[in-house]
Structures are given as structure tokens and as C-alpha cells.
Amino acid sequence: MIRLAASHAQAGMELALPIVDAFGNAVYSEGTELTAEHIGKLPLYGVREIFIADPLLDDVPVEPLVPPELEAKAALALRTVYEEAGFSNSLEPAVIEQAVQPGYEMAKPLFPRVLGEVNSAPISPVTEYDYLMPARTASLAAMLAARVGLDMDTTGQICVGALLMDIGTAKIAAGSAEHEQQKHPVLSYVLLKDMPFISAITSATVLQHHERLDGSGFPQGLKGDDISMGARIVGVAESYYSLISARPGHEPWSRQDAMEYIMAFGGDLFDSKVVEAFVRSVPAYPTGILVRLNTGETGYVVDAGIGQIGRPTLRMVSDKDGFKIKEMFEISLTDEKHRHRVVEDAVEYG
Structure with a gap:
């Protein structure tokens, strides 16, 4: 599933996890297809991030420590x-x-x-x-x-x-x-x-x-x-x-x-x-978010690399020129051969 800031929600996205407000009240259920009306209400509920179903990251679980x-x-x-x-x-x-x-x-x-x-x-x-x-x-x-x-x-x-x-x-x-x-x-x-x-x-x-x-x-x-x-x-x-x-x-x-x-x-x-x-506990870049590297490449975090500040494992989706990668691959920024790559910012999550 993909994690993104609620401010970047778009109509037609399907929720991979239900949304609850700050006090545990159910807002939208898993599988809901977001509409403009849904999205407009997210700030009222104090929702900062949402989880979207996407085949690209179907195999990447995002499990909260505390429900x-x-x-x-x-x-x-x-x-x-x-x-x-x-x-x-x-x-x-x-x-x-x-x-x-x-x-x-x-x-x-x-x-x-x-x-x-x-x-x-x-x-x-x-x-x-x-x-x-x-x-x-x-x-x-x-x-x-x-x-x-x-x-x-x-x-x-x-x-x-x-x-x-x-x-x-x-x-x-x-x-x-x-x-x-x-x-x-x-x-x-x-x-x-x-x-x-x-x-x-x-x-x-x-x-x-x-x-x-x-x-x-x-x-x-x-x-x-x-x-x-x-x-x-x-x-x-x-x-x-x-x-x-x-x-x-x-x-x-x-x-x-x-x-x-x-x-x-x-x-x-x-x-x-x-x-x-x-x-060793807090991810600088949480699992499921899209990040941009100093090289111009982008990739989704599939392993937050907790303990290695700012050095997650990424599933690459676009190259340095912004073109979509046809056959996706993963890189770990802790590997010596990728040490020159640095996360510059989180896309659709800031």
C-alpha cells in the first residue's frame, strides 16, 4: 500500500486501510473510493496521512506499532x-x-x-x-x-x-x-x-x-x-x-x-x-512513501531502514530524467555502491 499525506489525496483513489478520526470514530472504511467530498472533509477529522491500495506495493505491509x-x-x-x-x-x-x-x-x-x-x-x-x-x-x-x-x-x-x-x-x-x-x-x-x-x-x-x-x-x-x-x-x-x-x-x-x-x-x-x-525506532522516511533522491530518481520506501537515518530501501519508479522505469528494481541506500544517493525530500508526504 502507498502512504501519502491527506493533502495529496485525489478523487478515485481506493483506501487500503480504514480512516478513523483522532478519537477513534470510523470515518471511511477500507475499500472506499475517495470523492472530492470525502477529501474535503479529511482536514476536519484531523487526518494527516492515508493509505492507498496500489498493485505497485501490494507486497509491502504497513503495520502500526500501536493500533x-x-x-x-x-x-x-x-x-x-x-x-x-x-x-x-x-x-x-x-x-x-x-x-x-x-x-x-x-x-x-x-x-x-x-x-x-x-x-x-x-x-x-x-x-x-x-x-x-x-x-x-x-x-x-x-x-x-x-x-x-x-x-x-x-x-x-x-x-x-x-x-x-x-x-x-x-x-x-x-x-x-x-x-x-x-x-x-x-x-x-x-x-x-x-x-x-x-x-x-x-x-x-x-x-x-x-x-x-x-x-x-x-x-x-x-x-x-x-x-x-x-x-x-x-x-x-x-x-x-x-x-x-x-x-x-x-x-x-x-x-x-x-x-x-x-x-x-x-x-x-x-x-x-x-x-x-x-x-532504532523512529523512521525518518516511513514505509510506503514516495521519495526523491539527489540524483533526480524517485522510489517508494519498502523498508524504512530504521537505525540508518535517511538510508531506506527503495523500489525505484522513475529515472533521473523523470521517465517511468519499465522494470522496477530495489536499491538499499546503505549499500556502498549507492552511498552517493541521498534522499532530498518526500514526494506527496510533506
Whole structure:
């Protein structure tokens, strides 16, 4: 199947996977032939990418790491938590438990081994950022936790921490100064600390997720080993999605620039072991997209080459002059003979 940005959808395309909105509601089913009306509604549903049936890539599976429906379930639960947190000084345990369960469920698909591709797309729509960001962060945090060798239960506790890390923002007035915004980890911790089902690992993850190894983070300015592993993991995952997503006051970075930033500060701001896991987890160019090389050639990504930043395996479709290749072939940009080829941009995906 071919993956492309929803903005490049065309009438007549057939969906290879169903489309659901940010909260898991079914929008269009698999096999739907898109019309102009369908396409016009995609931005309203916060749909950033779609999967199109095409014989060219029938043999290339695109499996999500965490089912979109599970991320949506977590986001819906968080919406309720935020609403309740904004109205009262305490939260009913039953309200929090709605968000705890999806956190543990996110860990299950990664054991006994990691299968599937993490969703590396920006958060959309912006209006739902507060709920969708923690849910997406929890998915990536699960991948990173599994990659660094943590067990399923510990991974689940960290996922719960990622989901609940920002609920304290509901108690901070919109437009508050930055130093007020930086109080949210403590406010989140206070709302959770007396819940019997919130573990010490989850609590530490919530309180410390903005701490950085060099002591430049907040709220306590912790350094090095004083920061819990859960917080180090969530710190990397949250930073990635924060960088690539548009929101008021922030222009989004490209995925590649965000990855380069995290790699550059491995060992300084971010835990080196977690950064290594991040590089082995997040595709710079996801499976199924069309890319253009510096040579002018184009090809579809059939293997994202995770761990080899920007060096995927491609099924070539056009030559340097833009002519369609009659007999397609595949090249791996990790092969020495193809090292001169570099991905310049993603076509129909930016």
C-alpha cells in the first residue's frame, strides 16, 4: 500500500486501510473510493496521512506499532481527565483509571518482541493537541522502553506516566507566563500521588519528564542518575512530537531535523541509551512513501531502514530524467555502491 499525506489525496483513489478520526470514530472504511467530498472533509477529522491500495506495493505491509483505536481510546479518556481536573482540586479515582488502562494496553503489543512501525507523524488537529500528544508520546515511550530492555509491566507504568504527565496544565490559566507553565509536572503529580493504583515509577515519570541530564530541566533541576528511567524515556518521546507538531507559538520542525536534534544532544540533555533506542525506532522516511533522491530518481520506501537515518530501501519508479522505469528494481541506500544517493525530500508526504 502507498502512504501519502491527506493533502495529496485525489478523487478515485481506493483506501487500503480504514480512516478513523483522532478519537477513534470510523470515518471511511477500507475499500472506499475517495470523492472530492470525502477529501474535503479529511482536514476536519484531523487526518494527516492515508493509505492507498496500489498493485505497485501490494507486497509491502504497513503495520502500526500501536493500533490507532487504542491511541484514540487513551485520548478520549484524557479529555475527561482534563475536564475534571479543570473543575476540581482533586480527581475521582475512577476518572484516572480510564486513562490508566490504555497505558498498560499499549505495552502489550511490544512483547515478546517489537513488531510494527511507530506513528512518527505530527499531532493533528491542533485543537486536540493536549489530549493527542500524551497518547502519541505513550506509544513511542512503549517502543523505547521495550528497546532498552524493560519488562512489560514496567513499560506499562511508564506509558501511564506519559499519558498523565500534563494533566496539571488543566489548572493553569491559558496564556500564563512560561514559569507558570513549568509548574505543570508538580500539579500533575499532586493530582495523582494519592491514587492507590499509581505506582512509584508512574509518579516519577510524571514529575520528572521535563528534567534533563545536564540539570537544565524543570521543575527540580535534577541531573544524571537522579532522573528516573521512565522520565528519560518520556522526555525523548515527548520532545520529538513537540518539535514536529504545529501549535500556537511554535512552527513545526521536519522529522529529520527533530531526529538530528535529539541525536545531537544524546548524553547532554537526553540519555544516550534512550537516544540509541529512539534512532532504532523512529523512521525518518516511513514505509510506503514516495521519495526523491539527489540524483533526480524517485522510489517508494519498502523498508524504512530504521537505525540508518535517511538510508531506506527503495523500489525505484522513475529515472533521473523523470521517465517511468519499465522494470522496477530495489536499491538499499546503505549499500556502498549507492552511498552517493541521498534522499532530498518526500514526494506527496510533506
